[in-house]
Structures are given as C-alpha cells and as structure tokens.
Amino acid sequence: xxxxxxxxxxxxxxxxxxxxxxxxxxxxxxxxxxxxxxxxxxxxxxxxxxxxxxxxxxxxxxxxxxxxxxxxxxxxxxxxxxxxxxxxxxxxxxxxxxxxxxxxxxxxxxxxxxxxxxxxxxxxxxxxxxxxxxxxxxxxxxxxxxxxxxxxxxxxxxxxxxxxxxxxxxxxxxxxxxxxxxxxxxxxxxxxxxxxxxxxxxxxxxxxxxxxxxxxxxxxxxxxxxxxxxxxxxxxxxxxxxxxxxxxxxxxxxxxxxxxxxxxxxxxxxxxxxxxxxxxxxxxxxxxxxxxxxxxxxxxxxxxxxxxxxxxxxxxxxxxxxxxxxxxxxxxxxxxxxxxxxxxxxxxxxxxxxxxxxxxxxxxxxxxxxxxxxxxxxxxxxxxxxxxxxxxxxxxxxxxxxxxxxxxxxx
Amino acid sequence: xxxxxxxxxxxxxxxxxxxxxxxxxxxxxxxxxxxxxxxxxxxxxxxxxxxxxxxxxxxxxxxxxxxxxxxxxxxxxxxxxxxxxxx
Numbered sequence: 275x276x277x278x279x280x281x282x283x284x285x286x287x288x289x290x291x292x293x294x295x296x297x298x299x300x301x302x303x304x305x306x307x308x309x310x311x312x313x314x315x316x317x318x319x320x321x322x323x324x325x326x327x328x329x330x331x332x333x334x335x336x337x338x339x340x341x342x343x344x345x346x347x348x349x350x351x352x353x354x355x356x357x358x359x360x361x362x363x364x365x366x367x368x369x370x371x372x373x374x375x376x377x378x379x380x381x382x383x384x385x386x387x388x389x390x391x392x393x394x395x396x397x398x399x400x401x402x403x404x405x406x407x408x409x410x411x412x413x414x415x416x417x418x419x420x421x422x423x424x425x426x427x428x429x430x431x432x433x434x435x436x437x438x439x440x441x442x443x444x445x446x447x448x449x450x451x452x453x454x455x456x457x458x459x460x461x462x463x464x465x466x467x468x469x470x471x472x473x474x475x476x477x478x479x480x481x482x483x484x485x486x487x488x489x490x491x492x493x494x495x496x497x498x499x500x501x502x503x504x505x506x507x508x509x510x511x512x513x514x515x516x517x518x519x520x521x522x523x524x525x526x527x528x529x530x531x532x533x534x535x536x537x538x539x540x541x542x543x544x545x546x547x548x549x550x551x552x553x554x555x556x557x558x559x560x561x562x563x564x565x566x567x568x569x570x571x572x573x574x575x576x577x578x579x580x581x582x583x584x585x586x587x588x589x590x591x592x593x594x595x596x597x598x599x600x601x602x603x604x605x606x607x608x609x610x611x612x613x614x615x616x617x618x619x620x621x622x623x624x625x626x627x628x629x630x631x632x633x634x635x636x637x638x639x640x641x642x643x644x645x646x647x648x649x650x651x652x653x654x655x656x657x658x659x660x661x662x663x664x665x666x667x668x669x670x671x672x673x674x675x676x677x678x679x680x681x682x683x684x685x
Numbered sequence: 686x687x688x689x690x691x692x693x694x695x696x697x698x699x700x701x702x703x704x705x706x707x708x709x710x711x712x713x714x715x716x717x718x719x720x721x722x723x724x725x726x727x728x729x730x731x732x733x734x735x736x737x738x739x740x741x742x743x744x745x746x747x748x749x750x751x752x753x754x755x756x757x758x759x760x761x762x763x764x765x766x767x768x769x770x771x772x
Contacts, residue, residue: 334705335704335705336702336703336704336705339702339704340726395737400736401733401736401737403733404726404729404730404733405726
C-alpha cells in the first residue's frame with residue numbers, strides 16, 4: 275500500500291533564545307546564546323537555558339497555578355502552532371486531532387517541590403498537595419494541551435530520554451499514516467531546569483557544564499567542553515497528510531523523509547557509536563536516500579567529553595566521502611532542552627530550506643581533534659550549495675537513538 | 686477576630702486560588718460555587734491554605750460549612766478565636 279506523505283504545516287516554540295521561529299532563527303544566525311545563570315535549590319548558581327514566554331497569553335492564571343511548567347510550555351507551543359498552521363481550528367473536528375509530545379522526564383520538578391513544601395511542616399503528609407498526581411502523571415504536558423485546546427483525540431507523551439523530541443514527530447507521522455488522526459500536534463517539551471536532581475546527577479556523573487560566562491558554558495566539540503547545560507523549552511509542530519494540507523492550501527515547512535529509532539542495548543548512560551551509525555544509516559535508507567543526499571546534519575552532541583566523540587565517530591563513518599555535508603549543533607546556543615531538544619533543534623534548521631544558510635555551532639574556541647569532522651560549521655553561519663535534506667540526531671540514556679530526516683517539500 | 690474579618694481573610698484565600706475571578710461583588714449569603722468557577726479541588730485548596738497559613742483544620746464532614754462567606758464566617762470565626770486564645 276502506498277503510504278501517505280506527511281508534512282509539517284505549522285510550528286510553535288519557546289527556546290531560551292527566542293519565542294518565535296523568526297526570533298530564534300535570527301539569534302542562531304547571529305550567535306546569540308540563551309543560556310543564563312539561575313539560582314537552583316541546593317545547587318546555587320548554575321548555567322541553564324530559560325524561556326521567557328508569557329504563559330498568560332494562552333492560559334488563565336488559575337490554570338498556570340494548578341498546572342505545570344511543562345504544561346504551560348506545551349500550551350504556548352501548541353497554540354502558536356495552531357495559529358501558524360492557518361487551520362480553521364474552531365471549525366476543526368477536535369476528535370480527529372492527536373497530541374504526541376516527547377519528554378525526557380516529567381514529575382521531578384513537582385515532586386521535589388512537594389517534598390520541599392512538606393519539609394517546612396516537619397514532613398507531615400497532610401500538607402502534601404492534592405494537585406500532585408495530576409501534575410506528575412507522565413501524560414501531564416499533553417493532557418494540559420488537550421484541556422486548553424479542547425482536543426478530544428489521543429493526547430499523550432512519549433518517554434524517550436533525550437531522543438524524545440524526534441520521537442514525537444516520528445510517532446505523529448505513523449499515526450497520520452494509519453489514519454488514526456487527521457492532524458497531529460507533535461514535538462517535545464522540557465521543564466527540567468526546575469529540578470535540582472537532574473543538575474545534581476549530571477554533576478555527580480561529571481557531566482554538568484560550568485564556565486565563568488554562562489553563554490559559553492555549552493560548547494560541543496570544543497576541547498574544553500565539560501558537560502551539559504540543562505534547559506527548558508518546547509517545540510510543537512502541526513503535521514498532516516499531504517493531501518489534507520494541499521486541500522486547504524497550507525504552507526508546508528517540509529516533508530518527513532525517513533526516520534529510525536533503535537537501541538544500543540549496551541549501557542545505562544554511555545553512548546554507542548555503532549548503534550548510532552546504524553540508526554543514521556537506517557533513517558537514510560528509510561528516506562530512500564544515500565548519505566550524499568544529506569545537506570545538514572544537526573548533531574545531538576551535548577558537550578560531554580565522551581558523548582561528542584561517539585557521535586562524531588558515527589557521523590564520520592556514515593558520511594565518509596560526503597564532502598558537502600554541513601554539520602552543526604544547536605545546543606551550543608540553547609543548552610540541552612532534554613525532551614524538547616530534537617524538536618527545537620530541527621526548528622532551528624528548517625529555515626535553511628529557504629535561506630540556504632546553515633547556522634553554526636558556537637563556543638568552539640579550540641576544536642577537539644577527536645571531533646574534527648570535515649563538514650563542521652563553526653562559529654559563523656555558512657552558505658550551503660544545496661539544502662534539500664536535513665538530518666536530525668537525538669540520542670538518550672538507556673541507549674535510545676533517533677534520527678529524523680526532513681526533506682524540502684516538492685509537490 | 687470578627688466575622689467580617691474572617692470573611693475578608695477567606696476572600697483573600699479565594700483570590701489566590703481563583704486569581705481570574707472578580708471578587709468585588711461577592712454576596713456573602715450566596716453559595717461560593719454559584720458565584721464563582723470553583724470546583725472540589727479549589728475547596729481542597731481553601732482547606733489546605735487554612736491549614737498551612739493559619740493552623741485551622743476543617744474535617745471532611747465539615748466542608749459543607751465552607752459553602753458561602755457567611756457560613757465560612759459562622760464556622761471559622763470561633764476556630765480562629767479559639768486558636769488565638771491558646772497563643
């Protein structure tokens with residue numbers, strides 16, 4: 275059976291360096307970081323990517339109070355995507371819309387807050403909030419969007435560590451092809467800067483970034499990189515079958531070309547370049563392409579000493595003999611937006627279909643020789659000969675790998 | 686504490702719990718649910734705020750006493766005053 279072509283018709287985002295695609299893209303092309311210092315419970319000042327959107331644009335004060343930060347981020351992104359898509363949302367059959375959001379984790383923020391709250395009352399559990407369960411169920415961010423938008427179709431999250439942003443889009447493409455829904459709100463979300471536990475665990479692991487200048491703390495591929503900058507953020511796309519998008523005259527950002535999700539099955543945290551290379555190769559094959567057809571590789575690299583090298587090994591192997599491929603990294607600007615990373619990083623590159631410009635990786639003062647791939651775009655944007663295919667890598671703990679390829683839309 | 690002071694205090698709690706609501710014309714003798722968009726979780730919030738901020742316990746069987754500002758004042762004012770007398 276011939277599969278439907280799946281296209282992206284709208285997007286909404288909030289990133290540490292921009293609340294609209296235009297603002298975000300402009301900052302990616304002009305080297306503007308979104309990382310700043312935050313005061314974190316028990317941890318003190320830490321570099322982090324903080325979003326500065328207005329939750330009250332789309333939510334009542336009461337809903338902000340009862341809900342979660344991830345819920346607010348998701349609602350902001352979904353609402354912006356709905357507007358951007360040009361859909362007649364009010365007239366749309368909301369039982370035929372689905373919400374698929376990737377998350378790295380959810381509930382840590384709220385649980386830590388409650389434990390802190392009851393500690394102020396000698397750990398007397400009668401002070402534990404009745405809002406805890408709806409705030410911490412894993413589907414919370416998607417559920418809050420369904421409440422806000424009135425979506426009565428499927429709404430849930432996909433837990434896939436830091437591969438999750440890609441997973442949201444991949445799952446949406448599958449559900450659209452199965453005709454389970456006619457419209458998908460798909461992407462990823464993170465509220466992780468609110469949980470000291472994630473910072474503390476990365477620190478214990480020797481994988482938490484530090485730098486006197488927070489804007490320089492996230493430095494993938496640089497010899498002096500020393501770990502991850504944790505960020506919040508979100509990016510949600512509207513995705514549709516091509517025939518539906520064309521029927522309503524929608525603007526099309528790009529088309530899902532191919533994808534792959536696989537697992538290392540080797541370690542809890544250490545990446546595996548062999549499985550990553552396999553994931554990339556399978557995604558390319560799924561798209562019916564060869565490595566030479568890929569124009570931009572947006573790397574997952576999080577600026578951990580080992581992780582960046584492993585991904586570079588994988589890319590170096592698959593793309594040996596592809597001198598024209600451009601390789602960049604968005605985390606150098608915004609830190610690691612966890613479940614939102616894949617979706618946000620893709621958004622930062624989609625405008626390249628139009629402007630043929632590749633945003634750089636910033637903060638590379640001294641390139642690590644072990645990361646010295648021929649196509650790296652460092653510190654300054656670069657004009658590309660061609661941008662017809664963008665390959666987006668997102669990898670996560672417990673060895674989950676995801677690669678998503680978005681193609682220039684051609685009727 | 687007078688009953689009017691108690692009503693003012695409860696209104697302040699409601700202002701935090703239902704920040705989108707206009708509380709300027711609350712009728713003290715009308716059920717809060719009939720004037721405001723409050724659900725059962727909001728009433729639990731009122732109970733929690735009374736516990737956290739004022740040390741007042743409202744047993745579940747007495748939740749009905751929080752129906753209106755007047756009934757709140759009738760029920761809560763003696764509790765506030767008993768608590769004050771202990772201090």
